[in-house]
Amino acid sequence: MALNRRSFLTFAAGGVAGTLFTPVIWKSIDDTAIWTQNWPWIPRLEYGPRAYAATTCKLCPAGCGLNIRTAGGRPVAAEGRTDHPLSQGGICPLGAAAVQLLYAPARIKGPMQKQADGTHQPISWDQAEALLKEKLAEQNGKKDAVVCVSGDENGTINELFSALLGGLGSDGCFLMPGEQIVASKILREGSIGYDLENADFVLVFGADLLDGWGTAVRNKKAYGAAHPMGEEASAEYVYVGPTQNVTGGAADQWVSIAPGMEGVLALGVAYHLLQGGMTAPQAHDFFAYRNFVINRYTPEYVERLTGVAPEQVAELARKLRSANKPLIIPGSTIAQGGGVFNFAAALSLNMLFDNVNSAGGIQVLPDLPTVVSGAKEPAQVRAKDLVAYVQGVAEGKVSKPAVCLVYEANPLFALPLPDVTAQAFDGTYLVSFSTFYDETAAQADLLLPTPTFIERFDDVQTPYGSGFASYSLTRPAIRQPIFDTKPTGDVLLAVAKALGIDLGFASFDKVLEAKVAVLSELEGFFTDKVQPWEARAGKAPAAASGNLWRTISRGAVWASITEPFPTAMQLGSTIISQTAPPDAEDWTFPVSLAAMDSRTYGSRHIAIPPFCLPLLGEQEIQGDVFYVWMNSATARSYGLQAEDRVTLTGPNGSCLAKVRIFEGVGRNMVAAPLGFGHTAWDKFSRNKGDNIYKVLTVRTEPGSNLAVWADSRVRIAKA
Amino acid sequence: MEEKKGGTSAGGVVLPFLLGFVAALAFGWWGVPQLLYSKKVQPLVFTHQNHIELYGMMCDDCHSFRRDGSFAGLPDNAKCAECHSFPMGDHPDEIKFVEEYYEKGIEVPWLVYQYQPDNVFFSHAAHREYDCATAGCHPDVGSSNELPAYYENRLTKYSRDTMKMKDCERCHATVAAQEPERFAGAPNACQICHK
Numbered sequence: 020m021a022l023n024r025r026s027f028l029t030f031a032a033g034g035v036a037g038t039l040f041t042p043v044i045w046k047s048i049d050d051t052a053i054w055t056q057n058w059p060w061i062p063r064l065e066y067g068p069r070a071y072a073a074t075t076c077k078l079c080p081a082g083c084g085l086n087i088r089t090a091g092g093r094p095v096a097a098e099g100r101t102d103h104p105l106s107q108g109g110i111c112p113l114g115a116a117a118v119q120l121l122y123a124p125a126r127i128k129g130p131m132q133k134q135a136d137g138t139h140q141p142i143s144w145d146q147a148e149a150l151l152k153e154k155l156a157e158q159n160g161k162k163d164a165v166v167c168v169s170g171d172e173n174g175t176i177n178e179l180f181s182a183l184l185g186g187l188g189s190d191g192c193f194l195m196p197g198e199q200i201v202a203s204k205i206l207r208e209g210s211i212g213y214d215l216e217n218a219d220f221v222l223v224f225g226a227d228l229l230d231g232w233g234t235a236v237r238n239k240k241a242y243g244a245a246h247p248m249g250e251e252a253s254a255e256y257v258y259v260g261p262t263q264n265v266t267g268g269a270a271d272q273w274v275s276i277a278p279g280m281e282g283v284l285a286l287g288v289a290y291h292l293l294q295g296g297m298t299a300p301q302a303h304d305f306f307a308y309r310n311f312v313i314n315r316y317t318p319e320y321v322e323r324l325t326g327v328a329p330e331q332v333a334e335l336a337r338k339l340r341s342a343n344k345p346l347i348i349p350g351s352t353i354a355q356g357g358g359v360f361n362f363a364a365a366l367s368l369n370m371l372f373d374n375v376n377s378a379g380g381i382q383v384l385p386d387l388p389t390v391v392s393g394a395k396e397p398a399q400v401r402a403k404d405l406v407a408y409v410q411g412v413a414e415g416k417v418s419k420p421a422v423c424l425v426y427e428a429n430p431l432f433a434l435p436l437p438d439v440t441a442q443a444f445d446g447t448y449l450v451s452f453s454t455f456y457d458e459t460a461a462q463a464d465l466l467l468p469t470p471t472f473i474e475r476f477d478d479v480q481t482p483y484g485s486g487f488a489s490y491s492l493t494r495p496a497i498r499q500p501i502f503d504t505k506p507t508g509d510v511l512l513a514v515a516k517a518l519g520i521d522l523g524f525a526s527f528d529k530v531l532e533a534k535v536a537v538l539s540e541l542e543g544f545f546t547d548k549v550q551p552w553e554a555r556a557g558k559a560p561a562a563a564s565g566n567l568w569r570t571i572s573r574g575a576v577w578a579s580i581t582e583p584f585p586t587a588m589q590l591g592s593t594i595i596s597q598t599a600p601p602d603a604e605d606w607t608f609p610v611s612l613a614a615m616d617s618r619t620y621g622s623r624h625i626a627i628p629p630f631c632l633p634l635l636g637e638q639e640i641q642g643d644v645f646y647v648w649m650n651s652a653t654a655r656s657y658g659l660q661a662e663d664r665v666t667l668t669g670p671n672g673s674c675l676a677k678v679r680i681f682e683g684v685g686r687n688m689v690a691a692p693l694g695f696g697h698t699a700w701d702k703f704s705r706n707k708g709d710n711i712y713k714v715l716t717v718r719t720e721p722g723s724n725l726a727v728w729a730d731s732r733v734r735i736a737k738a
Numbered sequence: 739m740e741e742k743k744g745g746t747s748a749g750g751v752v753l754p755f756l757l758g759f760v761a762a763l764a765f766g767w768w769g770v771p772q773l774l775y776s777k778k779v780q781p782l783v784f785t786h787q788n789h790i791e792l793y794g795m796m797c798d799d800c801h802s803f804r805r806d807g808s809f810a811g812l813p814d815n816a817k818c819a820e821c822h823s824f825p826m827g828d829h830p831d832e833i834k835f836v837e838e839y840y841e842k843g844i845e846v847p848w849l850v851y852q853y854q855p856d857n858v859f860f861s862h863a864a865h866r867e868y869d870c871a872t873a874g875c876h877p878d879v880g881s882s883n884e885l886p887a888y889y890e891n892r893l894t895k896y897s898r899d900t901m902k903m904k905d906c907e908r909c910h911a912t913v914a915a916q917e918p919e920r921f922a923g924a925p926n927a928c929q930i931c932h933k
Contacts, residue, residue, distance in 0.1 A: 037760065
């Protein structure tokens with residue numbers, strides 16, 4: 020055989036034919052396809068040993084227990100903790116997004132300073148702390164030149180802020196507004212809790228118990244336990260409020276009432292109770308209260324103000340009287356901005372049933388002792404009214420602060436009238452400790468990002484609304500913080516030291532250790548075998564013992580049901596009569612604005628997490644326009660239909676929205692969600708809807724001088 | 739009649755064809771695998787046989803399910819160090835484990851014959867009813883004295899022993915059909931594995 024062209028071609032043909040009988044072609048195609056799945060820039064899963072870290076959530080004040088699941092030391096998911104009394108295995112949408120927020124694009128990656136051109140440029144921590152020290156040193160000794168706004172209402176961090184400010188000669192340590200501010204006007208010491216678990220009739224005025232108010236997940240668990248599937252409910256829930264929000268929808272009865280009118284209805288109910296012969300002889304001011312209520316809150320008057328039929332009010336009173344353990348919960352639908360009148364009026368009903376500090380009633384809960392020398396008592400901090408202060412600064416009645424420290428709060432977005440707040444702080448040296456690039460951080464002169472609660476040690480003391488005093492810790496569930504962040508407690512201690520102010524601690528961890536050490540001197544127990552509400556009902560827990568820090572830092576919850584001090588019984592007749600709302604119609608702003616808050620929309624200092632965006636239905640937001648809700652009668656009277664564009668105008672600002680027809684909103688009211696309309700943050704949270712805080716209107720409540728905005732009114736018009 | 743030049747016989751065509759055919763077969767069946775796969779050895783010598791026969795250990799002493807039903811897969815250093823925190827004997831790999839891995843806190847980079855791609859969700863817990871060693875899901879190394887060589891596909895970087903989708907599908911189709919009550923919920927719908 021000679022090697023010529025023909026034999027070569029024949030050889031090649033044989034080769035091709037032979038190849039068809041091998042897997043080479045098919046294997047190559049298959050492997051090439053798989054190879055394309057493994058190109059180096061395609062994200063890969065990271066593998067590693069799995070573990071859980073038990074911690075406590077700091078994304079809102081509810082203090083739920085979270086289990087952070089890690090893979091290879093990297094947090095991958097947040098799950099509920101069945102052993103935590105404030106959540107009992109439940110988790111809210113915001114808590115579920117906790118791990119995703121750790122990696123959110125809106126996180127600030129290190130300390131930054133604002134430049135002349137308005138941009139933020141990275142600096143080192145040494146430079147940042149030196150800068151803060153310098154700014155504070157300039158104001159040292161000047162009265163109230165430095166203020167702080169804290170969004171963490173249950174943390175020991177507030178002690179460091181107030182002690183540092185005290186050292187500088189300032190008294191301006193403020194909390195972001197919340198129910199505890201209003202409650203502090205009634206109770207000078209300690210805080211008020213509600214023993215939902217043991218109550219058999221729960222009458223809620225305003226407070227969105229099952230979503231954005233207080234210990235929401237715990238409340239849901241209590242509600243769920245009282246409403247077992249397929250069985251008779253063991254407790255009845257009645258919701259008095261403007262909308263069928265989560266609580267209004269789930270409650271056994273919903274009584275529609277305009278925001279701000281809750282107190283009037285409560286006193287309407289009190290009228291029937293008093294007429295029925297109920298007394299509260301233990302209260303010093305019973306007769307004054309009785310006369311005031313009987314003379315003024317007659318069924319006709321209450322009907323005229325609230326629109327609730329007298330029979331319905333009488334029926335509520337009858338239901339309350341026939342209950343064994345009735346509990347009446349005051350609050351506002353957005354858990355902020357309510358007045359003392361509504362609060363005290365609803366709270367006084369509890370006094371009539373004499374359920375203070377008893378199972379199923381309201382509880383007076385102690386504040387844990389402070390540990391930082393020079394720190395103010397929590398009650399003193401709660402008594403300060405941030406909104407009134409900001410209004411005062413904006414109006415020029417109060418001198419503008421030179422430096423404002425903002426911690427885990429977003430006052431330039433989440434205070435009523437954010438433009439007024441921005442104006443009040445214009446020219447103030449703004450320092451943001453936020454870990455997210457929020458609206459306040461975007462305006463701040465100095466950014467000192469704190470790690471998220473998954474990356475740091477922190478604590479949660481008795482959240483507002485809880486039926487028992489408690490203490491738990493957050494702990495790092497990740498080996499290294501993701502970004503160049505530093506715990507604010509450590510920054511404050513370092514700066515205080517540089518300023519020559521001795522706060523008594525070398526690090527924030529030591530402050531927390533001292534706090535835990537204080538617990539051993541108090542009467543308390545771990546909630547592993549006996550839950551606090553069981554203890555309240557008579558079950559005896561074993562006193563907490565052993566190494567408290569070791570136990571609590573691994574996730575145990577310390578609780579106490581001890582009465583902090585004998586409570587002098589007062590029905591609050593003086594404050595109720597002084598703060599009673601004027602009986603006047605507002606024709607300029609005829610529609611009541613029922614603002615809504617939900618953990619789906621984030622919290623006061625967290626924007627809607629990307630994780631929660633799919634939870635927003637097409638009836639909540641479409642494109643970048645969000646919806647406000649009204650019933651069909653209200654819509655008709657303003658010539659509106661579903662999907663129409665509408666503007667809500669308050670005395671100081673307006674919002675654009677679309678109309679959703681929902682019969683679960685009372686007449687002549689418009690319901691609108693808070694938490695939309697962010698302008699900073701990241702692309703996931705920005706420019707979605709409009710900020711309802713812009714149309715909330717602050718009024719000063721006569722008698723209490725408290726800034727109130729939960730009962731705002733608006734004008735609506737087709738846009 | 740014109741005479742053809744050269745290679746006129748039938749053998750002149752058949753022979754090159756056959757040669758080419760055979761060469762292609764040899765290349766395809768023997769040569770390509772040699773080129774495609776690189777042979778790797780495990781970082782340490784490990785004998786399952788000793789652990790089982792000499793020390794009476796059971797498979798799930800190391801390859802256990804956790805409380806949440808997830809499969810622990812390979813034991814980590816901590817597990818090995820329950821016995822091997824000090825060298826047991828003088829085998830060089832024994833010393834290497836203690837000195838190079840355990841004491842330095844580095845997990846042994848064992849080569850896993852069976853890792854599935856990231857786009858597959860596979861739960862051992864869901865398959866514990868089924869004996870996968872005999873069904874061919876992975877090599878039965880339990881009684882071997884040495885770990886088999888690991889062949890890595892140079893192109894895809896996967897192990898040669900990684901199961902292909904068709905193997906999963908075949909089992910899901912046949913086993914689930916045979917005993918629908920026992921293997922309920924094991925159809926071949928995409929989202930069963932790709933979630």
